[in-house]
Amino acid sequence: MAYRKAPHTGASTGYLPNLTSSAGDSRADEPQAADGKRPLTVSEAMNLAKGALEHITVTIVGEVSEVNVKRGYKAAYFTVKDASAALPCMMWFNRYDKTDGVTIGMKVEMTGRFTLYPKQGRMNFDVFTLKQAGEGDLRKKVADLARKLQNEGLMDPARKVPVPAFPERIGVVTSPRGDAVHDVLRTLRRRFPVATVQVAGVPVEGEHAAEYMIEGLRACYRAKVDVILLVRGGGSFENLMPFNDEALCRAIVACPIPIVTGIGHEPDTTIADMVADVRQSTPTGAALFVSPSQDMLEETFGTYAASLASGVQYAIDRAAMNVRRAEDRPLFKDPHTLFATDELTLDMTQDRLERLLAGATVPFATQVDTAAARLARSLEATTAPHRNQLDVAAGRLTRSLAGATTPFERDLEVTSARLARALPLGISRDKTAVDTLEARMRTVAGGMLDPFNHELALSAGRMHDLSPLTVLSRGYAMATDGEGHVVKNVDQVKPGDRIEVRVSDGSLDCTVDALQPAE
Known part of the structure; x- marks a missing residue:
């Protein structure tokens, strides 16, 4: 029996049977519905729904309630919900990798289509694009503010203050309850324990976080620190919005003390990073930047030691030359x-x-x-x-x-x-x-x-x-012939010659009776 697709009216009309089928159709004896139409099988019904839904592309806003992202799969799976419904979603990894990812509790805006899997009887929402809900407007505002501050010259590298190589007092503006403060303190304690660290604990999230961070910068300025670290851990774009506050960015520019930022992770960049004197990707990176390494300290002290030794040696050489010059004067030779x-x-x-x-x-x-x-x-x-x-x-x-x-x-x-x-x-x-x-x-x-x-x-x-007398005092003797030459071998004398044998306390006059060469 042939089938034709009914026009799409928004309702599930299904595939209608052709009543002009041949008499020999094997389905002619199948049960008929009350209205005279044949009922659909499960497969036919699922295919009917699949064909109807996959032609609909919609944009949905919801809150992520479940996330299952495993690289062993071909797609990322998550669930979005609102107050009265939940929708399972899937997104192929070639699309998902182009987004910032999803986390539980994130409000997202996604565009895609519904799709059915007849064998499992499950429906998913196939996501084409995904972004954080409302993030587009925030990003536009941040971009506009960044262009405004850049046009004013606040991001010009020429106006930024250099960071001292060996800061003795380091200020840290961050949340006292986050991981960032512990990472910074642990790094500074390991690399540069002689430095004094002043921590200004302030909120780094929320409506008034920027005002608190500005007051933290002022507290560090009053403490007369040598450098200020403005840091926090990672977070979503909305969580990092206090660091895009215009008042905070202008306070960073106006601060005469160099400011090093370490906000979020490597991909996160805020306007505070752009106007700061130095931008590091993480709080640990900021602490590493302001603390000299052991190799750097050894090299610096080695240079100073070599310069000092050279200067002292030069002074000694000049003093010795002056002494020699004075020694050669006629006064010291003839008073x-x-x-x-x-x-x-x-x-x-x-x-x-x-x-x-x-x-x-x-x-x-x-x-x-x-x-x-x-x-x-x-x-x-x-x-x-x-x-x-x-x-x-x-x-x-x-x-x-x-x-x-x-x-x-x-x-x-x-x-x-x-x-x-x-x-x-x-x-x-x-x-x-x-x-x-x-x-x-x-x-x-x-x-x-x-x-x-x-x-x-x-x-x-x-x-x-080295004296021969010392050798004689140890029990040795020295023989000399009549002319005073030392007798070193038997060929120098012959029987009947007189020789003088010197010992430690005197000499012996002897006559050679016989010669006995050594074997």
Whole structure:
């Protein structure tokens, strides 16, 4: 019997039998319904319903109540419900992998068609597309806000504050009851235990979560921390909406302290991540970023140690060079060099004084000689008649000459006395300076000789250990021939030769009786 499909009217009219079938039809004797139509089998009824439903594509909103996603299957299975009904759903993995997935309690909006499986007698809703209900509007608002802040330059990398390499005080703004705070504290305690951690416990979900997080940032600023971690664990797009709040994002930008975010998991990105100074994918990643690793600390301290050692060695080398330069100065080789200038000045002064004294008496000596010559000539002519007058005049002349030379003699005596007093004082001062410098030079020389004395002692000890006398003191003997050569083998002597055998406390004069070469 042939079948024809009835026009779709929204009701299940089924496949109507063709009443003009042949008389030989095997179903002609089958029971008939009251209206004269043949009843359908279960398979026919299920196929009828399947054909009618699979042509209907609808969009449904509901809450996920059950989830069964196993990679061993070819599809993901879940159930959505409302207040009075539940609908089992399935979604092939090639479609499901393009979504963010579903969780129990999530409100979803899905588009698909109903499908029946006749063998099991089950109906599923074959899902084509799936998204979180209401998420489209939220994502549009977030995207608009992101573009607005980007146009204002709030996401410009040039305005972001660098994070210090070794923060001593770390602020953490997160929920005190979530897993994020424990992950951060555990990581900081393991990698950088010397840092002080200030935790501002605030809600990170809910209507007023953004306001509380802004106050947490202010608390960290008042605590004068070096860096702030704004973190929370993973969640749905709606749960992360407080981190897309405009007031919170502007507070992050206005904060002078560098802020590192670790919000959700790797795929989650909020506007707070975009405007923060550094964005990490997880709270643990944020803690790892602000805490230096052990390798980094060892490398840094090694660099500082090498630089310090180089600087100290350079200072020691310069000091040693200055000591060697001072050691080579003439002063330390000949102490008289210190007073050479003063002695030369003293000699020159003495020479000038002698010349001045000699020059001061020359004019008067000439006058005396001239007067004496004139007097002698005059006396020769007038000696006899004027003897008495001559004697008187000679006495007057003598007194006059004595009076003329007296001032110069007094000046000479005064100058001699001053010179006699000045010379000992100058020599005494110079001698004191010489004694002081000699004492300093002996002290410096003694310190310079200590290394050489130590080295000499070591060399003497080595020479003592290598001395033949030390070997003799242990019971050995040394033989020498008549010329003083050490006898090392029997070929150097012959019977009858005299040799000298030295032992530890003296020597023995011996004669060689026979030679016995070693076997």
